[in-house]
Amino acid sequence: MALTQRLDLRQTQSLVMTPQLQQAIKLLQLSNMELSDYVDREIEQNPLLERDEAEFGDGGVQANGDGAGAQGGAGEGPREGGIDQAELAPAVDGADQRQLDTHELTTSDHMAGGSDAPLDTDFENVWTNGSAADGGFDGTEAFGDWSSKGGSGSFEDGEYNLEQTLSGETSLRDHLIGQLNVDIADPVDRLIGLALIDMLDAAGYVTGDLDALAEQLNCELSRIEAVLRRVQRFDPPGVFARSLKECLEIQLRERNRLDPAIQAMLDNLELLAARNVPALLKVCGVDAEDLSDMVAEIRTLDPKPALRFDHQVVQTVTPDILMRLQPGGGWLIELNTETLPRVLINQRYFAQVSGEVRNKAEKEYISERFNSANWLVKSLHQRANTILKVATEIVRQQDLFFVKGVQYLRPLILRDIAEAIGMHESTVSRVTTNKFMATPRGVFELKYFFTSSINGAGGEAAHSAEAVRFRIKALIDGEPPEGILSDDRIVEILKSDGIEIARRTVAKYREAMRIPSSVQRRREKSMRL
Template identity: 90%
Template sequence: MALTQRLDLRQTQSLVMTPQLQQAIKLLQLSNMELSDYVDREIEQNPLLEREEGEFGGGEAGGAHGAAGNDASRPSEGEGGGSGGVDQAEPVSPINSADQRQLDTHELTTSDHMAGGSDSPLDTDFENVWTNGSAADGGFDGTEAFGDWSSKGGGGAFEDSDYNLEQTLSGDLSLRDHLIGQLNVDIADPVDRLIGLALIDTLDAAGYVSGDLDALAEQLNCDPARIEAVLWQVQRFDPPGVFARSLKECLEIQLRERNHLDPAMQAMLDNLDLLAARNVPALLKVCGIDAEDLADMVAEIRTLDPKPALRFDHQVVQTVTPDILMRPQPGGGWLIELNTETLPRVLINQRYFAQVSGEVRGKAEKDYISERFNSANWLVKSLHQRANTILKVATEIVRQQDLFFVKGVQSLRPLILRDIAEAIGMHESTVSRVTTNKFMATPRGVYELKYFFTSSINGADGEASHSAEAVRFRIKALIDGEPPDGILSDDRIVEILKSDGIEIARRTVAKYREAMRIPSSVQRRREKSMRL
């Protein structure tokens, strides 16, 4: 066979990941708070972008929204099963919900941002513009000027002053400062104070001494007995139980301060493993008491603090900010909208672009301005597309899980990403990105969108299926309702669920129970017999 050269023409299809497409995909998986940080970085790099700081609109202008109800029709993107239909409204862009016209024309009204008014030139030095009416007469009226200042901030401060009354408030007292204050008062010897400071530095987050005392003695070049003596002194500091080296010692310190560390209580502390196992017969034997005294001792131990330093942990827990808001409609169904309070609203300064484009002459400058303008346009379109996609996915999730919002978690139906993707006509990976780090505020609480996707468990009849989350809820309800003399074993729970039409193995029940931190039937029987 002879080797020859020839020219062929072939037509193929391929997906090219352009930078713009990569940006749009990246925006999908960002939460609203992360998106706001991303937009801030883009504004720093692009002089044509402006963030609108006006008031958020309400009603229809408040952001993208959709409606889900039992009487509405399904969107045209796809069909699927569910408890109710969906009628998705035409979303309003959250980028500029106050004025949709600005999104299309990319105009930026500069009169509201200029101190000199709408007729002021663009190169006006606004920092030197005097806006007080008394300055127009060429004089200075101290009464009028101070009156203006008082109306703006009070106290004779300038408008741009960084003064804040809250900055004068005292901060929360830390555990270290609290202990050092007691150390300076209770211990007079300078060497013992130095040892006390070293012991404070060894405390962990719970208030326990985490280091080795022998190593500390070697580090400080002192007698280990002196370390022990100082440790005994600082163990009397507030909060009670601090500077303990174990849970047993922490409880001993607190009971000793109450003068309740009798031999029976000491015996119980020496056998905390029996208390953890709720082994009542063994505890009665080692403590030499009756059941009534044992119940009183256990009740007192419950009042102790096993981690005394946590009361000085003033870290503020960051609450979850929902990206999607959901509320019932007056006529039935649900209204889904994006949280416009956290959505960034971006405008393109069209006037500034026109001015700069007319002044630049070099090719490099023109290419830069054109590239920045195209980048700004693409960002605005990507934000708008992101809002529509999130709204479409959230609306379909609500439609699919309608019974959950009506009846509760026991009605949560099995759902996977493919079900939503087929219903709205999108790829499964797109739905996965949209549901990542997105939270929805519902009448039943704030849930991550991933929560509504659960695996299925076959029914006893081989046809119906049940959500794994609903089965876990059913198991917890059975255990919570069991009487003290009728503790349910895992095998008994399997029988009850099977009678309810749920086919599940005993090891699966045990796995779900352990995941919910529910003890075994033997442990629960001991707990309820002790009435703990």
């Protein structure tokens, strides 16, 4: 075959990852907080974009309502400026046939113009200034001046802020320093006490080497240990301990309960952790009843005394999708309006600056900003539409879960949802990342509904791994003290229920749920430890 050079024309199709397409894909996997930050950055960079501060209207129009707009068919694209509504029916075998209505949010339905409603005023509790023409003292005049300055009760000028009267939460360091200043008068010992406070971890334990601290402060180790024993009497009890054993000893000593028997138990905490009752009875030299009382006393202690000063506010999850039961049957699904970014394109400003451009560079900049703004609005609309499609199909697939509970959770993979809605698996994976849905059974991440399958025994249908874990936990919670279930026995029970599972799988699920073995459970329940 001869090697020659020639020119050929070929027509091919390929997917080009443009910056706009990359932006649309990126928006899919962002959480609601990340999306809000991203939109804020885009507004800062694009003068044509602005937040819509108008309040949202009502929840929208029901999909099967009379005269509630057009309903898009299966092959129709999204409407301009909004998301199509769809009327769907659950396709779950054995489930009650109920209407599954998809309730989506549109810009025109939920962005209402107008200003906020005026606040009501209780005029009976407003103090007004008296007339200054009387020439005499008027109580209303004095009190009026007091009210006009904010009602602070002070005759000084300046605005009054109610938040200034709120007391702040005391930190562990401030709490301990206050006791240190009262209990220890020697300045050197106070300095050592401050150094020990700085060595505390989040649980209240002393971390670090005391020898290194003595070398750093250029003092004797015995003096540091003496100060340590004094600060170990501070509140909360158990603080400044160097180990769990010492933390429990400090608390028991304060209660005057540190007798030789319980001291022997503290010296053998590994036996208590293993629920080794015979060994504990031997080392403590007590009977079973006394041992049970000692364990109950240990349980009342605080192994991490400093955590009560941890004032971190727990961030609750804000759901992206809301789901509720309709009065006439069926599920109503809608996007959470609180998490939807409200972005508008300022058409008036665009028309104004477009008419005042002076050169080609300015014209290209305005055009590029306008196209970028349009693409962002379109991407946000497409993201909302995709999330709603995926959530609707998940509810359809897992209908029995919402009706009867976790034991009816079906095995589900990304491919099942992708094939049902005509999208790629990677798209479904991005949509279900960091997205949460509020359901009548609680708030769940969309990833929760995707579980692996466990084969059914005797040719029966497969079972969800999450449903099997729930079944294992229910069996263990209901076992009597005289009939502790071993892993092999649990396998036999599950097999009789039509679940084919191996013993090592049961052990893996049990350990993942932090459930001890049958031997440890038998020891614990026999002695009520």
